[in-house]
Amino acid sequence: xxxxQVSATDFAVPEEVVKPPWLVRMRPxxxxxxxxxxxxxxxxxxxxxxxxxxxxxxxxxxxxxFVGLRQxxxxxxxxxxxxxxxxxxxxxxxxxxVQLLLGLIVATLLNRDSRIAxxxxxTLIFPMMVAPVISTxxxxxxxxxxxGILNPMLNAIGLPSLxxxxxxETALFSVVLVDVWMYxxxxxxxxxxxxxxxxxxxxxxxxxxxxxxWFTFRNLTLPMLTPFILxxxxxxxxxxxxxxxxxxxxxxxxxxxxxxxxxxxxxRTSIQFQRLAQGLPYAIVLYFVIYFVSQYxxxxxxxxxxxxxxxx
Amino acid sequence: MAEVRLxxxxxxxxxxxxxxxxxxxxxxNGEFLALLGPSGCGKTSTLRMIVGLEQITAxxxxxxxxxxxxxxxxxxxxxLAFESYALYPPLTVHDNIAFCLRARQxxxxxxxxxxxxxxxxxxxxxxxxxxxxxxxxxxxxRISLARALxxxxxxxxxxxxLSHLDAAQRAHMRVELKRLxxxxxxxxxxxxxxxxxxxxxxxxxAVMNFGVLQQVGTFDEIxxxxxxxxxxxxxGEPPMNFLECEPTSQDGQTALRxxxxxxxxxxxxxxxxxxxxxxxxxxxxxxxxxDMIAAPKANGNGVVEIAxxxxxxxxxxxxxxxxxxxxxxxxxxxTSPDVTFERSQPxxxxxxxxxxxxxxxxxxxxx
Numbered sequence: 001x002x003x004x005q006v007s008a009t010d011f012a013v014p015e016e017v018v019k020p021p022w023l024v025r026m027r028p029x030x031x032x033x034x035x036x037x038x039x040x041x042x043x044x045x046x047x048x049x050x051x052x053x054x055x056x057x058x059x060x061x062x063x064x065x066f067v068g069l070r071q072x073x074x075x076x077x078x079x080x081x082x083x084x085x086x087x088x089x090x091x092x093x094x095x096x097x098v099q100l101l102l103g104l105i106v107a108t109l110l111n112r113d114s115r116i117a118x119x120x121x122x123t124l125i126f127p128m129m130v131a132p133v134i135s136t137x138x139x140x141x142x143x144x145x146x147x148g149i150l151n152p153m154l155n156a157i158g159l160p161s162l163x164x165x166x167x168x169e170t171a172l173f174s175v176v177l178v179d180v181w182m183y184x185x186x187x188x189x190x191x192x193x194x195x196x197x198x199x200x201x202x203x204x205x206x207x208x209x210x211x212x213x214w215f216t217f218r219n220l221t222l223p224m225l226t227p228f229i230l231x232x233x234x235x236x237x238x239x240x241x242x243x244x245x246x247x248x249x250x251x252x253x254x255x256x257x258x259x260x261x262x263x264x265x266x267x268r269t270s271i272q273f274q275r276l277a278q279g280l281p282y283a284i285v286l287y288f289v290i291y292f293v294s295q296y297x298x299x300x301x302x303x304x305x306x307x308x309x310x311x312x
Numbered sequence: 313m314a315e316v317r318l319x320x321x322x323x324x325x326x327x328x329x330x331x332x333x334x335x336x337x338x339x340x341n342g343e344f345l346a347l348l349g350p351s352g353c354g355k356t357s358t359l360r361m362i363v364g365l366e367q368i369t370a371x372x373x374x375x376x377x378x379x380x381x382x383x384x385x386x387x388x389x390x391x392l393a394f395e396s397y398a399l400y401p402p403l404t405v406h407d408n409i410a411f412c413l414r415a416r417q418x419x420x421x422x423x424x425x426x427x428x429x430x431x432x433x434x435x436x437x438x439x440x441x442x443x444x445x446x447x448x449x450x451x452x453x454r455i456s457l458a459r460a461l462x463x464x465x466x467x468x469x470x471x472x473x474l475s476h477l478d479a480a481q482r483a484h485m486r487v488e489l490k491r492l493x494x495x496x497x498x499x500x501x502x503x504x505x506x507x508x509x510x511x512x513x514x515x516x517x518a519v520m521n522f523g524v525l526q527q528v529g530t531f532d533e534i535x536x537x538x539x540x541x542x543x544x545x546x547x548g549e550p551p552m553n554f555l556e557c558e559p560t561s562q563d564g565q566t567a568l569r570x571x572x573x574x575x576x577x578x579x580x581x582x583x584x585x586x587x588x589x590x591x592x593x594x595x596x597x598x599x600x601x602x603d604m605i606a607a608p609k610a611n612g613n614g615v616v617e618i619a620x621x622x623x624x625x626x627x628x629x630x631x632x633x634x635x636x637x638x639x640x641x642x643x644x645x646x647t648s649p650d651v652t653f654e655r656s657q658p659x660x661x662x663x664x665x666x667x668x669x670x671x672x673x674x675x676x677x678x679x
Contacts, residue, residue: 199398201396205400205459206411206415207385209412209463210385210416211411219407224401310445311443
């Protein structure tokens with residue numbers, strides 16, 4: 001075998017700096033490209049939507065002339081605007097509140113090492129595995145006043161039949177009930193994860209200190225759980241402010257206009273009535289409400305997290 | 313204040329791990345006792361059983377005259393300072409200390425007075441408004457102690473309270489804990505793996521290993537009369553040397569000869585009688601590093617000497633530490649600063665024969 005004589009020139013650095021190939025130079029841009037495309041996909045419709053809200057555009061009368069804030073003024077002056085605001089907030093607050101409370105109870109009950117708790121933990125995610133519209137349609141069948149299964153169940157425990165979503169009195173209750181059924185497991189899972197992440201020491205110390213369950217819960221568990229509670233609120237409040245599928249599948253906003261939230265009003269005006277520009281302000285106002293509320297909640301969450309970890 | 317009495321206590325964990333076996337121990341009223349042992353010896357399990365965080369598998373626990381086995385931790389009036397401090401992270405230092413008083417719905421004025429009193433005792437009054445995460449280990453330690461002390465417990469239990477502190481803080485807290493005990497006179501149990509802590513603070517030391525209590529006594533008793541090979545080897549730094557040997561007859565008297573034949577030693581009368589009385593086969597000769605004098609030459613003046621070779625030598629200033637090979641054994645000797653040694657140089661070790669400990673070769677029990 002011939003051996004090659006190694007000379008110093010074999011290791012010499014070439015003086016001319018080779019330009020990296022085109023693909024290498026473009027790498028940062030290529031990596032950022034998907035995010036950029038998504039951003040365009042989100043921003044373009046948003047900007048177009050805002051732009052159209054300053055016109056009187058309707059599908060039947062495609063007029064793109066600038067009309068200033070007239071659509072917004074019209075929305076605010078609409079006799080149903082206040083009620084729509086009320087029902088949007090009522091839905092979001094009651095759904096989130098009940099889910100949080102039930103989630104807290106469920107998580108506390110499941111926070112133990114028994115076999116039954118483990119089985120129940122896995123069954124918790126079942127409601128979230130069904131498409132919301134399908135769940136709602138099933139609930140709608142169950143709530144059907146004459147043939148649904150819920151009224152016989154109420155009667156069996158001595159309660160009168162309900163008209164459920166068919167009458168204004170119980171319409172909000174009915175859709176919130178479906179929302180609660182669907183998303184309480186989400187709240188419970190987040191809170192359970194929080195409870196599980198706690199160090200055992202402080203809770204053992206509380207037992208030795210002779211604190212009752214409620215005293216420990218109020219003074220120790222709850223403050224430590226606050227960041228997780230806020231995560232539930234951020235997700236569920238944002239989501240239920242713009243809730244569409246449950247209400248639409250259940251009543252399409254009725255009976256009458258009982259459940260006409262911002263989201264449903266925007267849909268009905270822009271798509272069903274084909275007055276695009278007139279419905280847009282509802283969606284845009286909803287966007288800003290969600291934006292500012294979420295900003296505030298996220299800041300609060302950061303503070304709560306520091307506090308729970310033991311900083312002032 | 314009360315006596316803590318453990319009678320035939322067993323702890324078996326799920327999966328069959330026996331953490332504590334047949335533990336009998338009485339901590340006298342007002343006494344400061346240290347539970348000493350290597351990690352996993354069952355000392356923390358014992359403490360957690362006393363305070364009520366672990367179920368007692370079998371046996372009886374009494375604090376004062378009351379049997380405690382089935383009582384909740386809150387009903388036992390035993391306070392525990394946790395190894396991890398286990399402070400309440402969202403609460404201020406003041407609220408951490410006041411937690412148990414508020415849980416018992418004590419009068420707010422009285423709570424304030426007692427928190428301030430204990431805060432003064434532990435010198436943490438200036439940090440009462442802070443939160444735990446902002447504080448250093450020494451401060452957290454004091455809060456954890458304050459939280460335990462503010463309750464006026466019958467028994468005061470500490471689990472490795474100094475293990476997370478640096479050396480200077482540890483020395484300081486040792487003195488303070490001892491002073492605190494002197495001042496409050498509470499029945500106190502300290503769990504530690506550090507014999508220095510045990511010696512510095514406790515009146516009596518209980519040594520545990522593999523879930524079994526090995527010996528209880530004052531440190532002097534345990535140091536000078538270890539009950540078995542484990543206690544002898546665990547207490548004392550550097551640890552005791554053990555040499556395997558067997559009884560033999562030398563000039564008509566009983567003496568000891570190394571199993572590997574590398575040395576033989578004659579014994580003083582009392583030890584000789586014990587060896588003869590036991591009719592033991594294999595024995596272990598235990599001798600502490602400070603009970604030997606190392607010399608580069610044989611003394612020959614009738615003293616008991618063992619010849620060996622220097623393996624390593626370190627000078628540590630006021631003393632030296634020598635490792636010597638004797639046959640197949642290696643022994644550690646603490647040497648005086650006047651002599652130095654070279655590796656592989658021959659060395660003669662004079663034994664203070666009255667300081668020899670003898671243990672049964674198989675069971676390790678002291679003769």
